[in-house]
Amino acid sequence: MLSQHLLSIATWLPILGGVAVLATGGDRNANLARRLGLGFAVAAFLATIPLYIGFDARTHEMQFGENYPWIEAFNIRYRLGIDGISLLLILLTSFSTVLVVISAWLVIQRKVAQYMAAFLIMEGLMIGVFSALDAILFYVFWEGMLVPMFLIIGLWGGPNRVYATIKFFLYTFLGSVLMLVAFIYLYYRSGGSFDILAWPAVKLGLTEQILIFLAFFAAFAVKVPMWPVHTWLPDAHVEAPTGGSVILAAIMLKMGAYGFLRFNLPILPDASHELAWFMITLSLIAVVYIGLVALVQEDMKKLIAYSSIAHMGFVTLGFFVFNAQGIEGGIAQMVSHGFISGALFLCVGVLYDRLHSRMIKDYGGVANTMPVFAAFMMLFAMANTGLPGTSGFVGEFLVILGAFQVNVWYAFLAATTLVFGAAYTLWMYKRVLFGAVANDHVAQLADATPREIAYLAALALAVLVMGLWPFPFLDVMHASVEHLLQQVSVSKL
């Protein structure tokens, strides 16, 4: 009975948990809210583990399917299921939420219950996005997720939070509504079905495909975000509280990339090939130009935000070279970036909680007073530059390999990220952590607390495991990626 509803449980357990946490009321019961929040986050994480254990990596078919009528008049169904692509992202989501809850333990003192609840509800909605197989259900989760994030940035964010959060909301909302129009159009073209899995079989002309591609692009490119529609991200990241930044970088950006895989490639193969040059160009601009932009940032969070955009450029580059290395590399990069960017934002959070500044110039010589912390951050910084042995290497290597097969220059430009990435990450690391102690504030810093060590260690472990033994991560996606490649190689014209 339960085993047939694993995905529903993974989706709804955190949402119900969020409601339960909200019910604890005001800040008088803050401790209860924290414990309840952690309890539900851990339970939700445990609930997603059976998905990995029970997953059959030999097939591309959707697994753990659930399919019930919902709005019968328009054939809208409550339909869930996952393949090798969504599986990893779901695990990443439930894993990150646990860390976010722990990291907020003492940092958040105001409206604790609402904070915990917002993250739990968002977790459920994000898992819903990755498992929905009905377009309207997908859209509901996709948009619903904006609301908790809007509140998180606006309630617990920095000084310019209202501007950042409204920009975030409207920017992503604008992208999504065009996707909705495309969904409805496909509904009619497919003879009245919102079934995502049925859409690849719908015959579409090239002009139609390109228009639908652009509508999807508006939604997904904003979420990824791709240059030039990335401008909401630095604002949102800088103003968001640490937990918000982690979820934004680790999960939300992946949704855009996931959307390209789930919708653009299989449903619009001809438009994907036709517009591949466009996608690759934007991706390479993100890798090279945004890499350079990251170099000159003075705010650590902004720097990591730009680094995220550059790394996500790698992901989209991998998708649109249309070979197994590229796509698997892109997915691996998504997962790895989830770990690394989350970890880096948590590191900045650790510093920010102590000095209340994100400016690089306010730090210097932190390694002298916080050696344990410095060791962790070193690992994550190295992973961010794609050092072999860390998770960052796997994806970048595969993507470059995939790009090589198509065009040497793609690979060459993509590989510049190894230089720029190293430059901006390590230069920041040097200025913040190395050197003499810069000022009295830094001199008084206390090293990482056991709680901080706990979540940093969990991420460090993930980064190393994926870097040293990527097999369990790559193995589950082979069949699904093969199937996807097959779909994208068949012309509909």
Add this chain to the structure above:
Amino acid sequence: MNMPNILPAAPEIFVSSMACVILVADLFLTERRRVASYWLTQLTLVGAALITLRGLDAAPAFAFHNMFVQDYLADVLKLATYVITAFVFAYSRDYLRARDLLRGEYFVLGLLGVVGMMVMASASHFLTLYLGLELLSLSLYAMVAFQRDSTAATEAAMKYFVLGAIATGILLYGMSMLYGATGSLEIAAVRKAIAAMGADNMVLIFGLVFVVVGLAFKLGAVPFHMWVPDVYHGAPTSVTLYIGTAPKLAAFAVIMRLLIGGLEDMSGSWRDMLAIIAVLSMGLGNVVAIAQDNIKRMLAYSSISHMGFFLLGILSATPNGYSSSLFYVLIYTTMSLGAFGMVILLSRAGFEAERLVDFKGLNQRNSWYAFLMLLLMLSMAGVPPTIGFYAKLLVIQAVIGINMLWLAVVAVLFAVIGAYYYLRVIKLMYFDEPDDQAPITAGLDMRVLIGVNALALLAVLPWTGAVIDLCLKAIKG
């Protein structure tokens, strides 16, 4: 000679008799017992609902020489009207008492307005339609002016009356042209005559234009919207609540009976008119609402934009489109009810929470009410998972179904613009510090009802399919 069969009109007869009873009974009530009129009114609505429910699902029945019809559509609209009006009266009671407005006449006028709406829902003849419309309008004019010491309310009533009378005149003029062209006032006969003579008759088209203008006036759609902000703003909030909710259902009824029941064969002509009106309404309503600092005015412009969305379903001229409009209007009235209910909830004796800034810091003052308002605003903006999204989804789907892709794109873009001012209310409630620390007090029934009202927008989700089926059934009979 047989007794004419008046049974199909039993609910109308019951409510109008009860209105007379309450009017008389109220004379004998002392000030302290005045609340009895309120309870009698609520009982009337319950009684009417029971009578309507008894006749539900029966085959369409005509009365008064085919001037009056009782069918599933009429029954659904009437039941929705009872529920909405019952909520309106419940929200209004304490508000009226605090302003010394708790009079029997208020409820009598309200009930007569309900009768007007019921007659409109059941009209199968131009004259019946006109009768219901006037009954509703006259009650509303008087209700707006109910707070007679308030200059704003008097001004609003005057504007409403003058413009409303013009609109009625235009509608009537259009009907007379249709009568001239077809030789009948009975809607079914008009339809037959049009089918026989063809839709491009000049007199018919002239008549149609006037009818559409009159209806647009009543709906408050651009460019015939001028009365909406002033009336919503000037009227006592409890009256705004009344005007902003149930009459929209009645307007839907008129459109169904007149435009679709009688003139569906002319859809080629009215589709373009409605498309223009819809685009203008969505555009102007959403853009101008951004500039408002008074929440009643903001909600007035929001209502204009919602009427634009509502028309999308109608103009698609398909049964699915009509049912999506019915769904839209049901959802919209629920949202509007809740939003004005929140304004009433935050007001107290001597203080009207009319300005947007009065919502500042509501999350700190009372996070439950802030959450309810959050749901209402999100639903109005059409953000999933609230039900407001499905309402927009269906009308947009209807428009894409007739290949008017451009209109769908325009609609969703205006929805994004509209999201801004709803988000601003959320921003004020959640991200700002409160200016006003006064505790928010409300009676138990008000607290329960507003909770039910707002949570319904979320709780109905698993049953969305059933509600949509109900709308489809109401349209297809």
